[in-house]
Amino acid sequence: MSWDIAVNRAINNAVPKVYKVLREHPYIEELAKRLREAKLEVLNNLEKYVEETLQSVKSNGGNAYYVHDEKEAQEIVGKIVGKGKIVVMGKSMVAYELGIRKYLESLGNEVWETDLGEFLIQQANEPPSHIIAPAIHMTKESVGKLLKEKIGGVDENSKVEDMVAVVRKFLRDKFVKADVGITGANAIAADTGSVLLVENEGNIRFTTVAPQIHIAIAGVEKILPTLADAMIEPLVQSAYAGLYPPTYVNLTSGPSSTADIEHNRVRPAHGPKEFHLILVDNGRVKANKDNILREALLCIRCGRCHFHCPIYRAIGNIWGDPPYSGPMGAMWSYIVKGDTKPAMYCVHSGNCKEVCPMRINIPRVLEYIKNLGLHSKGKLDYK
């Protein structure tokens, strides 16, 4: 089955859902405006908010780090995890960007993606093709065939519910045995050091609570000034992803704790003994200093721009540097990899700008990146 069939099925499901959510919950658009303002406040004072976040995590009994690039991130995660461990990962684009899974595997760890879509592409050894639906390029028939080969119990003619059930059973065992859980973050509150994660499957809840160690890895652009601001993000992100209300919103502020004896808060309790937050630069700080590129840092990874873009519909999963695909991916491929090629595919239909909840002028950012590409002699490659 082709890319077109799988993606058009997904688009036909997702696009009307977002319009329905916005119609039925009109407060969402107001929250999106507030979120944009709060994100701009952080970008205007990034150094201050990074420092505040690091301090807040430490005052909660957690460990906090700031890393400049992939190498530093891998070194820190490798030291925390060690060797011969079982690691479960919640869907994290930043972990993918930094090559964390492959690095941990190279150290001799057993690493499992636990988001269903990520699990499927891990099993298929393929890159993700959409930021919230990484296996969007697979039809249910191809998923059934893959699962038949990898874990059994279903085939290409099975119902989707049965396919989900075999993966659920397989991964439950991994959650129970895992030593370390690694997640990204949808938002991070500078004033409390809390990490917000939104999801529907329950895998992130398991990943953040079942293992003894939780590591959250996130770009600095995920910071928001306060916990009240950060709480908005999961509502806005899930609404514009067409998945509102989200099934779960997870909030983590340091290792597990209890104040049940004399109201004296001690750590750990039943959840993880250790919490680590790794804040990542990897091109973001430089982009923030550029008035046009900084707009890309407002992105909340809702994936809506993909579904309204004629180029994504046509070429999809080969557009952008994984995990960053589609219009947002063309911006982010430049920010984190310096790659100007994905921007060259943009035909400036302008749909993305119209539907983006953060009102990012994506065509303007892509035009800017195109110009940078055209002026970097010898670096252009249209293959």
Ligand code: SF4
């Ligand atoms: S650029 Fe806008 S529409 Fe696209 S994923 Fe980011 S926030 Fe969503």
